[in-house]
Amino acid sequence: MYYYDYYPFWAGFFYSLGIELVTSSPTNRGIMEAGLKKASDDTCLPIKVLVGHLQAFKGVDAVFIPRLVSVEQKTYLCPKILGLPESVLGAVPEGIPVLTLNVNMREGRRSFLKELEKFGVQLGKSRGQIHQALSEAYKWLRHYEYLRKEGWDFEESISCFDQIMDKSTGDRIKKADNNTGTDELSYPEQDNRPTIALVGHSYLTYENYSNMNLLQKLKQKANLKVIENVKLEEIEAQHMSLRKKIFWSHAKKIFGAGNSYVSNLEVDGIIYLSCFGCGTDSLINDILARNARISHKPYMVITLDEHTGEAGVVTRLEAFVDMIERRLNNETNLSSYGECLDRNSSIV
Amino acid sequence: MKLTYPHMGNAWIVIQALFNSLDIDIVTPPYNSKRTLNIGTKLAPESVCLPFKLNLGNYVEAAEQGADTIVITGGIGPCRFGYYGELQGQILQDAGYDYDVVILEPPDGSLLGLASRIKYLAGKKNSWPKIISAIRFAYYKSVACDRIEDLIHGFRPKVKEPGQADQLYDHGRQKLANAMSYKEIDETVRWVQTKIREYQAGLDTTIKPLKVGIIGEIYTVLDPFSSVEVEQQLGNLGVHVDRSIYLSGWVGQHVFQGLAQGYRSIKPYHRSAKKYLSHFVGGHGQESVGAAVKYAQEGFDGVIQILPLTCMPEIVAASILPRVQEDYKIPIMTLTMDEHTGRAGVQTRLEAFVDLLERSRQSKEQLTREDVLGFAGS
Numbered sequence: 220m221y222y223y224d225y226y227p228f229w230a231g232f233f234y235s236l237g238i239e240l241v242t243s244s245p246t247n248r249g250i251m252e253a254g255l256k257k258a259s260d261d262t263c264l265p266i267k268v269l270v271g272h273l274q275a276f277k278g279v280d281a282v283f284i285p286r287l288v289s290v291e292q293k294t295y296l297c298p299k300i301l302g303l304p305e306s307v308l309g310a311v312p313e314g315i316p317v318l319t320l321n322v323n324m325r326e327g328r329r330s331f332l333k334e335l336e337k338f339g340v341q342l343g344k345s346r347g348q349i350h351q352a353l354s355e356a357y358k359w360l361r362h363y364e365y366l367r368k369e370g371w372d373f374e375e376s377i378s379c380f381d382q383i384m385d386k387s388t389g390d391r392i393k394k395a396d397n398n399t400g401t402d403e404l405s406y407p408e409q410d411n412r413p414t415i416a417l418v419g420h421s422y423l424t425y426e427n428y429s430n431m432n433l434l435q436k437l438k439q440k441a442n443l444k445v446i447e448n449v450k451l452e453e454i455e456a457q458h459m460s461l462r463k464k465i466f467w468s469h470a471k472k473i474f475g476a477g478n479s480y481v482s483n484l485e486v487d488g489i490i491y492l493s494c495f496g497c498g499t500d501s502l503i504n505d506i507l508a509r510n511a512r513i514s515h516k517p518y519m520v521i522t523l524d525e526h527t528g529e530a531g532v533v534t535r536l537e538a539f540v541d542m543i544e545r546r547l548n549n550e551t552n553l554s555s556y557g558e559c560l561d562r563n564s565s566i567v
Numbered sequence: 568m569k570l571t572y573p574h575m576g577n578a579w580i581v582i583q584a585l586f587n588s589l590d591i592d593i594v595t596p597p598y599n600s601k602r603t604l605n606i607g608t609k610l611a612p613e614s615v616c617l618p619f620k621l622n623l624g625n626y627v628e629a630a631e632q633g634a635d636t637i638v639i640t641g642g643i644g645p646c647r648f649g650y651y652g653e654l655q656g657q658i659l660q661d662a663g664y665d666y667d668v669v670i671l672e673p674p675d676g677s678l679l680g681l682a683s684r685i686k687y688l689a690g691k692k693n694s695w696p697k698i699i700s701a702i703r704f705a706y707y708k709s710v711a712c713d714r715i716e717d718l719i720h721g722f723r724p725k726v727k728e729p730g731q732a733d734q735l736y737d738h739g740r741q742k743l744a745n746a747m748s749y750k751e752i753d754e755t756v757r758w759v760q761t762k763i764r765e766y767q768a769g770l771d772t773t774i775k776p777l778k779v780g781i782i783g784e785i786y787t788v789l790d791p792f793s794s795v796e797v798e799q800q801l802g803n804l805g806v807h808v809d810r811s812i813y814l815s816g817w818v819g820q821h822v823f824q825g826l827a828q829g830y831r832s833i834k835p836y837h838r839s840a841k842k843y844l845s846h847f848v849g850g851h852g853q854e855s856v857g858a859a860v861k862y863a864q865e866g867f868d869g870v871i872q873i874l875p876l877t878c879m880p881e882i883v884a885a886s887i888l889p890r891v892q893e894d895y896k897i898p899i900m901t902l903t904m905d906e907h908t909g910r911a912g913v914q915t916r917l918e919a920f921v922d923l924l925e926r927s928r929q930s931k932e933q934l935t936r937e938d939v940l941g942f943a944g945s
Contacts, residue, residue, distance in 0.1 A: 258886070259882065259885050259886035261874075261876070261877075261882045261885060261903060262882050288846065295643075296645065297645065297879060298645045298849040298879040298883055299848075299879055299882060301645060301846060301847070301848040301883070302844055302852060302880075302883030302886075302887070305845070305887050306886040306887055307886075308890070309889070309890065462653060463653040463670070466645065466650070467645060495614070496876075496877045497614070497877075498878075499647070500614070501612050501614040501616075502612065502615065504612065505612040505615075505658075509657065522614075
């Protein structure tokens with residue numbers, strides 16, 4: 220589920236242990252349909268996609284589904300992820316064992332290490348190996364987060380890890396960094412285009428099949444900003460404005476980034492990518508929409524589900540970009556119809 | 568200050584008792600109705616769960632009667648309920664209702680903060696001993712309330728005239744709501760018991776009604792409006808309903824942190840769920856799975872899970888329940904509740920489910936008589 224956030228972590232972990240990691244192919248129609256058939260119908264799109272992926276596995280020795288309870292102090296992840304290993308068990312093809320472990324940072328790093336050691340026994344690895352693997356994994360994760368913050372997109376960052384795995388020396392991380400560092404300029408920001416921020420769960424924004432290539436479509440039309448471009452400190456700072464802290468780490472990230480984009484004058488519009496039935500989004504979206512309305516920031520919600528009608532999304536996207544462009548060109552804060560369209564503007 | 572609170576089944580009896588004995592001015596909102604739901608749906612985010620919408624409707628209707636402070640419990644997830652109070656306060660503010668929302672939870676884990684919030688509600692005139700004795704009294708009442716409900720559940724399938732049980736239930740609840748001492752509470756429970764015995768005198772006791780366990784999300788299970796009275800409907804179909812969670816069990820576990828166990832403790836469910844779901848998932852997801860296993864082991868005829876649309880913990884439970892169903896050969900039906908209040912739809916599904924259970928029971932009996940062919944052919 221959190222492939223787009225923590226893949227490098229586990230990749231580093233298993234790489235260091237000398238275990239070969241097979242990733243499923245990118246989502247396609249077959250995977251999606253298999254997932255829809257097998258998954259419980261009430262659940263959300265990302266889980267359905269995951270179930271599809273699980274069914275597609277062939278010829279592997281085991282499937283690894285970690286249970287992410289919490290990735291930082293005082294927060295949780297979504298309940299569906301807490302119950303993930305059990306709820307998708309039925310989808311794993313018969314004969315393939317499922318490996319799982321609890322990641323619970325609420326109880327501190329030490330207990331996580333213990334959990335990993337227990338996991339190591341299952342894999343037949345010694346404690347020393349696990350410790351080494353863990354520090355390697357953290358190194359990869361930090362590196363990845365750094366790359367993302369610098370504006371690299373997911374494929375670019377991952378490809379540099381793939382190189383390491385092929386060449387099989389851990390020290391290459393640093394080198395890979397230097398080698399590809401120049402690529403950064405390949406997406407120059409153009410001033411005459413509007414800047415649009417896309418916020419939403421990573422398993423939606425980067426899942427190119429289920430969001431109908433929204434990222435690429437947006438990039439063609441506008442300068443794109445995503446959640447990962449916002450610094451962690453900024454997210455924490457935005458978070459302080461809330462009376463009660465949000466207790467889902469992912470939702471917290473989305474809210475923090477979204478809210479900082481709301482107050483960021485360089486950003487011309489915000490798109491919230493959600494999926495039908497997402498529990499955390501239903502609340503966070505409402506808070507963000509409210510804040511956007513107060514500061515007169517164009518805001519659009521796209522809700523994804525199993526429908527693959529691309530035209531609908533394209534139309535909405537175009538309309539949104541058109542609206543922003545028009546707003547940039549002839550900026551008046553007056554409504555064209557003489558009627559008060561949002562709650563804070565007055566009719567002069 | 569005029570307090571109000573959201574409805575959740577019979578919770579109002581208990582909350583009323585608590586604040587009345589503290590001498591605090593309260594407004595009990597009108598009971599959940601179509602109007603409540605309409606107001607709530609209009610104000611709430613579209614894809615939020617059903618209890619959120621009903622709560623909002625309750626607050627608006629209470630505001631019409633002059634309430635200005637909301638009291639609600641909170642929590643720190645991962646269920647959405649923990650964030651209810653916060654967002655509802657904002658929504659009400661925007662809609663023009665000037666409410667003060669007091670969330671009863673330890674803010675950032677500080678018990679002192681919780682204490683100061685309670686004190687703020689109770690005012691200067693109430694001392695701590697008085698507050699604690701009021702809480703004890705309310706808790707006692709909630710246990711009694713759950714007992715009465717359970718008695719009614721057992722009684723409903725055996726009534727001679729339809730409506731008898733509902734009448735008794737309403738009467739008992741009213742009596743309980745008015746009870747102001749421990750003695751009166753005990754008497755009310757006894758009164759219900761004797762009444763049931765009177766009604767049942769001379770009835771054939773050999774009939775064994777079907778037994779169905781109700782599991783699922785606590786609000787929809789406890790609140791008859793949101794589940795279109797599933798329990799009552801089942802009872803009238805001649806089914807003995809057993810419920811997995813009761814109000815006092817929830818209160819004991821969450822408000823008193825397990826110090827009191829309530830009418831039916833939810834603790835044992837964790838153990839029975841272990842094989843299927845070894846980690847808690849927020850809300851009552853794990854409890855639902857555990858309760859289903861327990862019902863299956865106790866030989867119930869079927870299990871019904873009730874959840875509001877998009878409820879996260881229960882969806883996890885729902886995707887695990889098929890494995891329980893497979894292992895124990897017990898039919899489990901999942902009913903998802905949303906703003907639609909089409910009673911007939913639910914009724915049809917319940918009738919079909921009960922038919923299925925009856926037939927499977929018959930076929931079990933017939934199998935022992937080696938009459939399989941005749942049954943299949945008939």
